[in-house]
Amino acid sequence: NAGVMQNPRHLVRRRGQEARLRCSPMKGHSHVYWYRQLPEEGLKFMVYLQKENIIDESGMPKERFSAEFPKEGPSILRIQQVVRGDSAAYFCASSPLGDRNNSPLHFGNGTRLTVT
Amino acid sequence: DAKTTQPPSMDCAEGRAANLPCNHSTISGNEYVYWYRQIHSQGPQYIIHGLKNNETNEMASLIITEDRKSSTLILPHATLRDTAVYYCIVRVRTGTASKLTFGTGTRLQVTL
Numbered sequence: 001n002a003g004v005m006q007n008p009r010h011l012v013r014r015r016g017q018e019a020r021l022r023c024s025p026m027k028g029h030s031h032v033y034w035y036r037q038l039p040e041e042g043l044k045f046m047v048y049l050q051k052e053n054i055i056d057e058s059g060m061p062k063e064r065f066s067a068e069f070p071k072e073g074p075s076i077l078r079i080q081q082v083v084r085g086d087s088a089a090y091f092c093a094s095s096p097l098g099d100r101n102n103s104p105l106h107f108g109n110g111t112r113l114t115v116t
Numbered sequence: 117d118a119k120t121t122q123p124p125s126m127d128c129a130e131g132r133a134a135n136l137p138c139n140h141s142t143i144s145g146n147e148y149v150y151w152y153r154q155i156h157s158q159g160p161q162y163i164i165h166g167l168k169n170n171e172t173n174e175m176a177s178l179i180i181t182e183d184r185k186s187s188t189l190i191l192p193h194a195t196l197r198d199t200a201v202y203y204c205i206v207r208v209r210t211g212t213a214s215k216l217t218f219g220t221g222t223r224l225q226v227t228l
Contacts, residue, residue, distance in 0.1 A: 004159070033215060033216075035218075042203075042218045042219060042220050042221065043154075043160065043218040044218075045215045045216070045217060045218075048215055056215060059215075089157065091159050091160070093159075093160075093216075102148050102165065102207060102214075104150065104162040104165060105162065105216055106162060107159035107160045107161070107162075108159050109158050109159045110157075110158075110159050112157075
């Protein structure tokens with residue numbers, strides 16, 4: 001049973017380019033969470049999605065960032081016009097039942113974004 | 117949000133039990149205590165969670181006080197591979213979504 005798969009593992013972008021981070025949840029999981037970890041800091045919640053729906057985006061920056069989880073395919077975190085401050089590790093987590101039964105979240109190993 | 121307080125760092129000798137404390141004095145009755153760890157720069161790894169009873173699995177034991185204001189994660193025989201940052205998290209229910217809010221955790225160093 002494969003875990004949460006994130007790709008790419010490392011992504012380098014120049015300022016102003018777009019970054020697309022992909023997350024395939026564990027088999028049978030329909031809830032996805034995205035977190036960001038700046039260097040030497042803790043993980044910060046960004047967004048929580050179910051299939052085709054955004055449930056909680058309270059941690060998402062208002063501009064340049066968007067997330068989706070389509071009916072088919074992986075969840076995508078998209079960052080437009082990247083700036084150096086976007087350099088961080090982005091982690092995706094999934095769970096089978098979301099909020100209802102306190103199912104643990106299972107995390108992937110992240111995508112490390114470097115903006116030059 | 118129910119906040120947690122953990123010591124910033126702890127040391128433990130290999131083979132000994134590592135006891136990691138966590139205070140969560142504002143926890144509500146239906147909130148669970150979760151423990152995760154992050155080894156180097158990998159993704160957080162789920163360890164265990166509980167509501168009010170003590171819990172044990174193949175990785176660790178979780179002891180929650182009767183008043184639920186604090187808990188202790190016990191790694192019974194720590195190894196060098198247990199060196200990591202350990203996060204104690206109270207899972208808050210807000211509307212329809214329940215995210216995990218990570219604090220700064222305890223950096224556990226297991227030594228020979």
